[in-house]
Amino acid sequence: MTSRDVRRFGVLIAALVVAAGASVALAGATLPGASSTDAPSSTDATQRTIDSCGTIDRPGTYILSSEIENGGNTAISKPCIEITADDVTFNGNGHLIDGRGESHTNGIAVVGAEGVTIRNLAVDDWHAGIDVTEGSATIRNVETYSNTYGVRLENATGVTVENSTVTNNLVGVSAVSENVTLSNTDITENEIEIQREG
Template identity: 45%
Template sequence: MTPTRIDSCTTIGEAGRYVLAGDVNGNPPLSSACIEVAASDVTLDGRGHAVDGNGVSDTTGVLVADVSNVTVRNLRVTDWNRGVSVRDASDVTVRGVTAVENAVGVDVRNADARVVGVRAEGNLHGVALADPGDDVLRRTETLGNHVVGVYAPFVVEAFGVGVSLGPPLDADGDGRYEDLTGNGQVGVWDAAALPAVVTTHYFGANAVTADQRLGLDFDDDGDLDYGDVLAYAGLER
């Protein structure tokens, strides 16, 4: 079946395959999106083209909301409040997207999403995963984002209660996430948080991304364990 071509801002209301016919320059009203995917079972292929905004607050380049089985791939989003936004959706894949100079490059909230092969550059927040326990983040490159490359708080569950920590930050740019609480400082609360993160990770009760595990591997043994707690404190086993 021949895919439907898109050459301007629109709402996708039927299942099927859609492609960008060229760059799309959007100027949607506030609290709206240039391209909204409002149907399940949709593939939107940008074919390398851009969905370009004008920097207005509370606008979105591509919105996927309240649907399932959707793929957004091979496009560029620039100058939006949210470049690609996935909300209240399931089985969504964002693949091969480049997000440049947005407030948030790729924003995932209350959704089950796979973010794969994304390049986020020059945004305030590169990729934001509000509930990372349901999401997959792979082969994502973040460059020069002004606040944080990947916003993905730890979710620690204890006695049936979920508590968010972070997201952890690399306070001094050395590739280590010493600032576990994400408050811009490294201190006693971070030292107290790491044992809780390691313990709940061991029992499968938290959501730690692969990048975070690497950044928390303070003893360089390739795993997140109690050796990292000792190394963080400057102690040896």
């Protein structure tokens, strides 16, 4: 090996060392446009996917993955989705919860739970499409139709219905509660639009 070859070999080794050092530095760096918050958050760990009727008795986010048809085997006097835990978000993901038109059944019932959010779904053909009893809820981007009660609120501690459509029910909204806010919601073509007591 000539002295010229030795010099070239030394330059090549130096270039490799610099490149390796740059790779190590990049491995620990945050790339432009990314942030350390891109990792899954702690709330993502509480997301659960559901595809049938049942009871939600733990906090977290629940995402409906498919339509529920013909009542989903819901018994009389029972709700399809019953929420009994505080701090629940039920995301219908654009799906329909379809009932059988039987008396004393609910599409979604919030029972004594606080801080519940129900959003992004349609509910039809139930005694009550959405029922909130002695709890608090935000109902957002929901469509209720062809129910006896589109939305029924009984002694609720606070309910907001917003950006929703409540149409073609016997009673659009029945509120036996004081703290009810209706915002940006179409309540039309019901036999009784709003039935309010309390």
